[in-house]
Amino acid sequence: MAPPPPRRRDVTVSDVAKHARVSKATAARALGDYGAVSDTVRDRVQAAAEALGYRPNELARSMNTGKSNTIGVIVGDIENPYFGLAMRGISDAAKEEGFDVILVNTSEDVDAEIDAVRVLLDKRVDGLIVAPASSGETGHLRDVYNSGRPLVLLDRRVDGLDVDVIEADMASVAFEATRHLVDVGHRRIGFISTLDVKGPYHDGLDLRVSSVADRLQGVLGAQQEAGIPDPGSLVRFADGSAGIRPVARELLALPDAPTAIIASDSLIALAVLGTLQELGLRVPDDVSFVMFDDFEWTTLTTPPLTVISQPIYDMGVAAGKTVIARVQSRAVPERRAFQATLVQRESVAPPRASAGGAIEALSAS
Amino acid sequence: MAPPPPRRRDVTVSDVAKHARVSKATAARALGDYGAVSDTVRDRVQAAAEALGYRPNELARSMNTGKSNTIGVIVGDIENPYFGLAMRGISDAAKEEGFDVILVNTSEDVDAEIDAVRVLLDKRVDGLIVAPASSGETGHLRDVYNSGRPLVLLDRRVDGLDVDVIEADMASVAFEATRHLVDVGHRRIGFISTLDVKGPYHDGLDLRVSSVADRLQGVLGAQQEAGIPDPGSLVRFADGSAGIRPVARELLALPDAPTAIIASDSLIALAVLGTLQELGLRVPDDVSFVMFDDFEWTTLTTPPLTVISQPIYDMGVAAGKTVIARVQSRAVPERRAFQATLVQRESVAPPRASAGGAIEALSAS
DNA sequence: TTACCTTGTGAGTCCGGTCTCAATCAGCTA
DNA sequence: TAGCTGATTGAGACCGGACTCACAAGGTAA
Known part of the structure; x- marks a missing residue:
């Protein structure tokens, strides 16, 4: 194995700005595609970004937009094909909306679940999909709700928690x-x-x-x-x-x-x-x-x-679409009751x- | 569905500092567990944090530590039990080291994979595990390597790319x-x-x-x-x-x-x-x-x-342990060649x- | 008593973006 | 030609933490 390349400092907007001989603000506007920028300047900035290999730092971006474009998924066991398939649905729905998915496996352990919720909330996910291990311990789920971030329960209800639930009858x-x-x-x-x-x-x-x-x-x-x-x-x-x-x-x-x-x-x-x-x-x-x-x-x-x-797949998709709709304060998709058949x-x-x-x-x- | 609670502004170190009547720097030290803080002040700060319900913003933390404690995993199809099981191994290994996992499913589509690598790099994951859809297109994998972030290939090699590979014979x-x-x-x-x-x-x-x-x-x-x-x-x-x-x-x-x-x-x-x-x-x-x-x-x-x-599970664990070891510049675990049996x-x-x-x-x- | 550490603390910078606000400038109107 | 308008642009604050640095207080040694 060759020695790893030195982790070079990333190229930032300031670097691009300098290279394109404009202010940081203007470069940021051209790159972030907001505000007003003249065509010539935009081209110059984009050329500079290209030349320097600029890549936005999504962390920094998330920090002041308050949106991470990421949803958290907490399940008991991804090895279980049920969750594997549901995850596929969630993942597909997320991709369609430009969201990423952080997956946490709890091994059906409530403490691990509590921990997972805390960590994901700290990571500032925009919303959470949880298949709760127990309807007994629900404080952590209430925390999600209180944080103002949407929560969708998958496969399992929790009494007294008024959130979207995706489940089959x-x-x-x-x-x-x-x-x-x-x-x-x-x-x-x-x-x-x-x-x-x-x-x-x-x-x-x-x-x-x-x-x-x-x-x-x-x-x-x-x-x-x-x-x-x-x-x-x-x-x-x-x-x-x-x-x-x-x-x-x-x-x-x-x-x-x-x-x-x-x-x-x-x-x-x-x-x-x-x-x-x-x-x-x-x-x-x-x-x-x-x-x-x-x-x-x-x-x-x-x-x-x-x-x-x-x-199952459709339920995963519904769960994904539902959290994201809530994140964007849009109307949630109609269909949330699913039918199981013998x-x-x-x-x-x-x-x-x-x-x-x-x-x-x-x-x- | 009740109206969602207003998304209140999060409690920050400054808030805690004010409440504990210390400077922001001291509060940050007490909370972040670095630097020197007297016991009495630490207690006061922690009590204030508790009272206010302070939770660190991991995004902000990641921004100036440069570490997100997150690894990205890119697979072709999590619905495939192979990847479900491998994912379980990766996930378990990650949890043990305090890392989270962002999972992206590419449907075995190279373009989706290229996109996924870009997005995860932009999100500043610390390392990447990829089961590459093709050994043909490898530019994006080289980008990972060049970014200085560790890359581990799972199940599939890519010729001419000198990185860790977890695969069975x-x-x-x-x-x-x-x-x-x-x-x-x-x-x-x-x-x-x-x-x-x-x-x-x-x-x-x-x-x-x-x-x-x-x-x-x-x-x-x-x-x-x-x-x-x-x-x-x-x-x-x-x-x-x-x-x-x-x-x-x-x-x-x-x-x-x-x-x-x-x-x-x-x-x-x-x-x-x-x-x-x-x-x-x-x-x-x-x-x-x-x-x-x-x-x-x-x-x-x-x-x-x-x-x-x-x-498969062990290979997942090995992949997880390996990226994380590389992230932390530690020696990678010995075992990387796995035996398959008839x-x-x-x-x-x-x-x-x-x-x-x-x-x-x-x-x- | 003075010099020298050690420990604790606050002020302020930085990370890499977004965003507000004021300044500049060209085009038009009167 | 003075005045007004809208489009661009730059300066700088800000997000929420980590971290550098200067400084003050208390302890120790000479």
Whole structure:
């Protein structure tokens, strides 16, 4: 590796001005494209800038315009394809409007999120898109709001915070998916999500992530409507993605194991399917399976999976357009409620006649 | 939506200084944690800052320190899990060192990349990580180098540019994977990648993306070594992800269709597998399949897929650590050559005895 | 007591732009 | 020819911090 070139002093407006033999103010006007400048002078200044290789210092510019043309995005996990795709949407929307995006990954850690908000605010981003890790801690989100900078929540609401939220209607599609399972005969339906709550699920538990709460509400609601007793008993939360497989195993080892499982996102689905595979359980013969999010690989498994599809990219675009519209005090785009749909493929079938659990079914076959 | 709160003027050091009845310089010292300040004054200033809700303006700070504590990352497509995972690594490394990350997505468009480099340089990022869309246009990368700011290339080299590169050794695993196919009897091996080149592949074609060129070199090399004539005839490049399926179809419809296909990344693999599925071709019975990148879903297909695994996350971390080390003029971390490995699962089998192409095999069954 | 440090503090400059304001100048009107 | 108008231009303040420098106060050594 060659020695790095000396970091030369950058060319500034003053340098350009000197070279073009005009005042700094005039050069700045010609370069910044504001105020009035005669054509001849403008040309001379631009030629000088070209010759010197002048590049504006956006930091300095931001400092006195108060606009950084940058929005901050705070998500739990960009490795999660959900956020990868949403990020793509945000990024595309931002580019179209001439904005840049600072991305911060919090690993779903509230403290990291609080920190991220502070840092981005200090960096003077013009607006923020956050998928909040918890609806419990919201002081930092209020700070954003109070700073006067627009905040848009993605995928998750926070109660009592009156800001734009981009989310899909999860409760009704979860209801629909669950009723589909009930309709084909399932009475023991498991639901697995990742969430940092301690202890088993019980009525009235504060879920802290609205998108999960909504999904669960739909799942439970459909079962209650069907007269299934205590559907909450087959709900499980894993703390972090490493915890999913153990939780899935535990659920499937139950004497009254579920005959169908709903996975709350694609990462969970992957872990659950992996566990099923390890246990030698077949989908849908032994266990029916439904998952949230529709990525291409879900059509390539055997069988293709029944999924709940959300317009993730579009939601990302909407989030981007919305913050930027707010930043520019323009009317926000109309469309902010997104529809999720149940895509029926082949991972749902009637449960085995056997009354036993999944593992039991296995030994019976 | 309630009306946004008025964007109040931010609290500055001067405000804090006034409130604590000290000079601006002293307040700045107490807050910025530099220079000498007596304990009593420091406490008074910090109390005042607390009371006023002072937050430093990082823009102003960056302006005269010349450091923004921000690195720029330019990738072709964050929707691609490869970059999602790498981004996660970069992001984690950055956070550890107190850096933020500005992410720009170029859609693999060179002009967008040139623009992105300019914008990020103007924003005064301290360093840049780029997965260059082309080794052809490199002027903008030279500009980074000349600006004196460190540049790290991820996944792809650029000839004649003496900067740090984080990449895995693709040529040798590609060779190994291909020889594996040859060993089980394949003599017609297809290779599909996305790349913006016009016309069919021919010897000496400038591939412009080193990671693809390396893979191809290994693929072709193994076949040449085995005495397979004209292996280049089954190489196909699609222009953008939309073009993969047509290309795959064309390849499979050939009278001398390949009996095995190698997909150059996971997005391509998805499209190829989808096409295979549509055509009713089974893996590995009708066509053997090997792909680059090892994501969890590749174990859930039927059959599980033979893949080439790279330590993507670690490479992201290395890229992050490397730029930051350069920014701080520290020694760069030792490890910069990464090993990719062939993970044999069940998508490779001996070709059918039939001499015909894949489609022909279909009708024969 | 005087000289010499050391530590703490304030005044003011600088970073690289934007922006206000006053001055200059050419063209026109009366 | 004096007066007015609009277009250009330059001087300098300002954004919010970091940092240089001069100076004052207190402590120590000779």
